[in-house]
Amino acid sequence: MGRIIAIANQKGGVGKTTTSVNLSACLAYLGKKVLLVDIDPQGNASSGVGVNKGDVNQCIYDVLIDDVSVKDTILETKVENLHIVPATISLAGAEIELVSTISREVRLKKALQEVQADYDFIIIDCPPSLGLLTINSLTAADAIIIPVQCEFYALEGLSQLLSTIRLVQKHLNKTLAIDGVLLTMFDARTNLGIQVIEEVKKYFQDKVYKSIIPRNVRLSEAPSHGEPIIIYDPKSRGAEVYLELAKEVIRHG
Ligand SMILES: Nc1ncnc2c1ncn2[C@@H]1O[C@H](COP(=O)(O)OP(=O)(O)OP(=O)(O)O)[C@@H](O)[C@H]1O
Ligand SMILES: [Mg+2]
Numbered sequence: 463m464g465r466i467i468a469i470a471n472q473k474g475g476v477g478k479t480t481t482s483v484n485l486s487a488c489l490a491y492l493g494k495k496v497l498l499v500d501i502d503p504q505g506n507a508s509s510g511v512g513v514n515k516g517d518v519n520q521c522i523y524d525v526l527i528d529d530v531s532v533k534d535t536i537l538e539t540k541v542e543n544l545h546i547v548p549a550t551i552s553l554a555g556a557e558i559e560l561v562s563t564i565s566r567e568v569r570l571k572k573a574l575q576e577v578q579a580d581y582d583f584i585i586i587d588c589p590p591s592l593g594l595l596t597i598n599s600l601t602a603a604d605a606i607i608i609p610v611q612c613e614f615y616a617l618e619g620l621s622q623l624l625s626t627i628r629l630v631q632k633h634l635n636k637t638l639a640i641d642g643v644l645l646t647m648f649d650a651r652t653n654l655g656i657q658v659i660e661e662v663k664k665y666f667q668d669k670v671y672k673s674i675i676p677r678n679v680r681l682s683e684a685p686s687h688g689e690p691i692i693i694y695d696p697k698s699r700g701a702e703v704y705l706e707l708a709k710e711v712i713r714h715g
Contacts, residue, residue: 464581468603474590476611477646482587483510487690488708490543494582500549502589508548511539512688523553560594571602601634605641612648612655646675673707
């Protein structure tokens with residue numbers, strides 16, 4: 463059965479999508495069968511792997527709200543072994559529509575059960591909120607990866623995320639684990655970045671991945687070409703480190 467990993471942090475712009483897209487692509491590059499699930503109405507992960515949203519007939523919205531089979535939404539990507547369930551802006555209404563739906567927190571979990579055996583990893587790119595889309599993701603997941611940007615307010619908001627994780631563990635998903643905390647957009651030229659690393663390590667200890675994602679221009683350019691870094695610029699530092707991260711994630715089993 464595939465391992466389901468949610469990439470979540472309610473804070474915006476910390477590198478969730480960059481990590482979802484590039485970790486997925488690197489896992490696929492290493493020979494794993496990977497399904498990337500875009501559950502953010504912004505649909506950035508979808509465009510990041512080259513999906514033209516105008517061409518998408520059915521997306522994760524239809525799965526969550528209209529009981530469409532997830533199999534009917536899966537698209538192939540340029541990367542061998544990497545498939546995606548795309549999101550479009552229609553998903554923006556789901557957060558509110560889900561409120562009055564039966565078993566509203568477990569809809570994604572149920573939907574993914576149908577395809578879990580077909581993949582080694584299912585990676586979910588969460589939106590920047592702790593609403594029902596993120597709750598569905600944490601309920602479906604075996605583990606969570608928390609990207610933390612190496613900047614001054616890095617730890618702010620994390621206590622809220624951790625208490626949400628505890629609530630999900632208590633009521634919806636006993637076995638949800640933190641796979642790791644991922645430091646992103648690290649700039650070795652600043653003392654601040656180094657301080658943040660120390661602070662995050664003090665707090666999360668061995669839960670912090672050894673791979674630290676550097677600030678890398680190629681990583682920020684790749685999405686506009688609809689390509690993960692491993693295709694856009696496989697020799698870049700960004701590609702190297704996401705590949706290291708993928709190996710760490712595989713080792714965690
Ligand atoms: N390591 C990096 N080096 C350079 N730029 C990066 C890096 N990681 C992310 N970025 C850029 O920072 C911005 C935010 O990253 P990203 O979209 O991955 O964050 P996010 O957490 O998914 O945001 P949101 O909360 O809006 O979903 C993007 O423009 C992205 O290209
Ligand atoms: Mg995002």
